Amino acid sequence: MIKAGIIGATGYTGVELIRILSRHPEVELVGLTSQTYSQQRFDSVFPSTGGFSEAVLEVQDTQSLAERCDVIFTALPHGVSMEVVQDMAAAGKKVIDLGADYRFDDIKTYEEWYKVTHKTPDLAARSVYGLPEINRKLILEADIIGNPGCYPTSIILGLAPLLKNGMVKTDTVIADSKSGVSGGGRGLNLAFHYAECNENFKAYNIGGHRHTPEIEQELSKLAGTGVTISFTPHLVPMTRGILSTIYASLVNSYSTDELLELYKNFYSEEFFVRVHPRGQYPQTKWVYGSNFCDIGLTVDSRTGRVVVVSTIDNLVKGASGQAVQNMNLMFGLNEKTGLDYVPVFP
Template sequence: MKVGIIGANGYGGVELLRLLKQHPCVSVEKTISHSTQGCKLTEQYPHLNNVYEMTLEKIDIEGIARNVDLLFFATPSGVSKEIIPLFLEREIKCIDLSGDFRLKNGLLYEKWYKNTQAKNEHLQNATYGLTELFRSEIKNGHLIANPGCYPTATLLGLYPALKAKWIDPKSIIIDGKSGISGAGRNTSIGNLFAEINENMKAYKIGLHQHIPEIEQNLKVISGEETRITFTTHLVPMTRGIMCTIYVDLMESIRTQEMIDLYKETYKNEYFVRIRSANEWPATKEVTGSNFCDIGLKVDERTNRLVIVSAIDNLVKGAAGQAIQNMNVMNDWHEKTGLELVPLYP
């Protein structure tokens, strides 16, 4: 299959390039960038020397459509909603790593993303690309809305207990922490080394655009309207997402029972790994991989469940999951091109 990447000059785009290089069923034919068109990939990323000798091109709808079967969009929010419909008309399958098609309610997109919404027909036809939960829908999809990094870690962490109705969906509190690569490659004062190093700070409290995305899909799982408390933090590391989730139990359940439920739920899911009792995931243990590692503890004193979920924000939280979805869409083995051992230390 011939693929292209629009937004190939960002961190999500270059991670797609890294992973697709070893995919046996794919060749990257087009690398597109509006801001750095005309530059060689190796000018932007010297580590790609002797790997990708390609030039970043401008957006040429007809030229791209003639040369690819599927497009990845690793663009900032607000871009893909304008361009993807033009490719769908030409029967090019699209996987969007931005937030433009994740929310079914376009008014919520306008409120949280501070931008105009995509056309409703495209919002309703888009398939939410959390592979482990929506595999059958993804298989027949033409427009995949790849999940955000925080929602991926959160929803995979909550799904088994919520589906089993063992937890109170009205009590969910999520403490999320992210490495700086989640902010993208654009420069800002908040991303400077002197601001990030030896520092940790909360941001977008009550305002993070992933809140409605998480709530929308919690409703799909539980059938109930859900409001979460979600606080995000920036930590001094390059990659990684860790979400520590606190939720009230509906009945008395022991830790081992909860672990057994999660292991049974995810027994056929290669990329979700459930830890044994008193073992907790760390971001370093999933770096560079498509794994989501989950640890669980029932606090019998407070009758609360504590869930710790860790992913690499650029892989399972972006490029890796996009490729996992591409594999499902094409009926390829889901692990194809993604059987990566995490980088450690």
């Protein structure tokens, strides 16, 4: 059994990790930490887990966790994971960081966008961006994973076949993305109060969202050249889900059927990416509670653009499910283990 620990177990991504790992046949959860709820039973804080977790939440002690765990999930805000990752790496443990600290190839880019000095650039240099459908071979050999952001996951998977095959103009990409409120985390924030977000729909961080350089970094690798993207996130009054509508100008004339065939071939071996048939565009309800990314597309021949619709559950494929998929690869398991279930509907 893989002995796993979660640092930051009572945020939304931590709770989602426990939901997934509680049914994982190869994992034993041996350490859950929380600053707010330490010394309380997890199922008393989250009664939904009754019968699945009797663990008592601990104060963070990296030395103790390192002695008990084979892998650590860090579900912490950016800038907070570095010392934990440093301690775990020194102890020879595998780490999957669900924050932003280990997603960037260029530390200066991270520091510019997140306004934090990176304390472990040597570890960042050996970390792997944990998008399995793109970086599977690297993940298999990795000991530190920078788990991708939720918006980037939907956009990168939505564009990968086009950019890998040089089929769109790289300076024309626009991503218009909408996210449920859980993407803002469990902390108190006026923007996420019921009266503020219910019956409301808004764009935010226009032209300056911190996921922008992460998206551009990975899209540029796929394209083999620099990609600049216009990315606008929106907050939708629902709990879970991301839907990204992505636009790009085609370099040649292609039909919808030709591009759908390209996508089906590109993702033919990928269980967690489902390409929908012509005229069918995915909805957030179709992936709710699951690790799937659903994709549909059409060619707008009038404008010469392709329009791609990509949906994920922001807490699963956009965070905790993808982290478990990465863990499975790192430990030589079938990556579907613990994740191969049908989405919740309705």
